[in-house]
Amino acid sequence: MTRHFLTDLDLSPDELVQVLDLADRLKAEPYALGALAGPQTAAVIFDKTSTRTRVSFAAGISALGGSPLIINPGEAQLGHKESIADTARVLERQVSLIIWRTYAQAGLEEMAAYSRVPVINALSDAYHPCQLLADLMTVRERLGSLQGRRLAYLGDAANNMAASYLLAGANAGMKVCVAGPQGHLPADHIVAAAAERARTTGGEVAVTTDPAQALAGAEVVATDTWVSMGQQEAAEPAETFADYQLNAQALQQAADGAVVLHCLPATRGAEITAEVMDGPASAVWDEAENRLHAQKALMAWLLVESGLAADEVVQWVRQEVSR
Ligand code: CP
Secondary structure, rough: OOOEEEEEEHHOHHHHHHHHHHHHHHHHHHOOOOOOOOOOOEEEEEEEOOOOHHHHEEEEEEEHOEEEEOOOOOOOOOOEOOOHEEEEHHHHHHHEEEEOOOHHHHHHHHHOOOOOOOOEOOOOOOOOOOHHHHHHHHHHHHHHOOOOEEEEEEEEOOOOHHHHHHHHHOOOOHHHHHHOOOOOOOHHHHHHHHHHHHHHHEEEEEEEEHHHHHEEEEEEEEOOOOOOOOOOOOEEEHHHHHHHHHOHHHHHHOOOEEEEEEEOOOEEEEOOOOHHHOOOOOOOHHHHHHHHHHHHEEEEEHHHOOOOHHHHHHHHHHHHOOO
């Protein structure tokens, strides 16, 4: 059965650990695994702009021995002259992976339904699961573990990053509390799905309008832009989120040694101050680098689990994840 990665919950808790372990291994030895040797082609489609996702997938596919085919906004027939289903039928015969940054989550689900090769969500309006793999990898590097760790997210808690923090954090057994203003809180179905997963992992999820509640004891403090991609026209005035800025006063309310995350790009002076972003608590550059290692691990793992990898790749991955 083909495995896809469309939401943070598409990996079980055990599978998440496998991917993160593999990512650590590939960070230590970047060219050890030729999972796309051939070179096989991986299509990376963008309906929205990108720096980190574009670079990390292109570099990661190359490092796995493959060839990245980057399709920029407006370059393909997809979405205006050709359906998602027909695009999937064409791509799956010629590429080994389909990686897509788009708007609607339903589009990714349709692509996956018609593809025999793995489809990866490179950000949708609903979720940003690849970013969370990098974030969890970074937290493990900084704190040594994920289980039971407290993570606070401040800002627009209705956006895709907040949803992914809830789901991926719960999947990792973390205690996640997201804080945002009334009208910018996560959808009930996201909170319910995260809570259900947390029940199996020992994690916890909470939603609040009180930033102090989220920050109390937080070992990880994360934020994201107040204006998500594709939502510029509907953007709220900055005052809406002013109480949720990640600044020195906010960080003081978190645990000693708390780690600061931001998926980037950031607007210094808006959701995060320069003092915090460029200060000693910040892990944002490791977080950006870890996109590369985490996505390499994900791509290799999906190919193996989908029965689409060469025997030596299967053997290498199975040996690494069973350590
Ligand atoms: N964090 C992130 O996805 O960055 P890009 O939008 O630059 O890809």
